[in-house]
Amino acid sequence: EAEVAQSPRYKITEKSQAVAFWCDPISGHATLYWYRQILGQGPELLVQFQDESVVDDSQLPKDRFSAERLKGVDSTLKIQPAELGDSAMYLCASSLESQETQYFGPGTRLLVL
Amino acid sequence: SQQGEEDPQALSIQEGENATMNCSYKTSINNLQWYRQNSGRGLVHLILIRSNEREKHSGRLRVTLDTSKKSSSLLITASRAADTASYFCATDAGSNYQLIWGAGTKLIIKP
Numbered sequence: 001e002a003e004v005a006q007s008p009r010y011k012i013t014e015k016s017q018a019v020a021f022w023c024d025p026i027s028g029h030a031t032l033y034w035y036r037q038i039l040g041q042g043p044e045l046l047v048q049f050q051d052e053s054v055v056d057d058s059q060l061p062k063d064r065f066s067a068e069r070l071k072g073v074d075s076t077l078k079i080q081p082a083e084l085g086d087s088a089m090y091l092c093a094s095s096l097e098s099q100e101t102q103y104f105g106p107g108t109r110l111l112v113l
Numbered sequence: 114s115q116q117g118e119e120d121p122q123a124l125s126i127q128e129g130e131n132a133t134m135n136c137s138y139k140t141s142i143n144n145l146q147w148y149r150q151n152s153g154r155g156l157v158h159l160i161l162i163r164s165n166e167r168e169k170h171s172g173r174l175r176v177t178l179d180t181s182k183k184s185s186s187l188l189i190t191a192s193r194a195a196d197t198a199s200y201f202c203a204t205d206a207g208s209n210y211q212l213i214w215g216a217g218t219k220l221i222i223k224p
Contacts, residue, residue: 042214056209099210104155
């Protein structure tokens, strides 16, 4: 069964450093999502792509976060510089189209020291 | 802001019992979805119910939707230890039909 791949699974960094997360969605899925999930809370959407275009990044802290999906397939989420409050689980999901079932990767757990 | 609110926040039952979780939301929706998340892992889709549906089944899961009350429930029958997880409801109430998530119900099944 096809799965969403994410790497790394865990990342420990010091504040002010740069970090990058990678996501490879299920083949053929046009819509890709990056979420941030703080322990004990539901996921919060950071950015949504339709193919290579950003559909919504209204909750993305653009002064330090950036996301790209250059060829409309895999995607990278970057944080520079990382802050203590960025410690969270970063989840990637994909779907055939928006409004439909989302398939999640295992997530990247980030700890900023 | 959260659209969905799950109730209860936590639920602990004996293996074999039924577990019921509720979700309330605020605005009109096209569909509502339930997901499960095991500790420290990604989310797994359970059921999608559309606004014109009232009930849906999948194995030991039963989901109901009452659009007049803006609420949904998830029933897990004959619970197993493997059902221990957090359960989230999500509605497509975002500006581009993004999913808006609740804070989840943490379910613990005691052996």
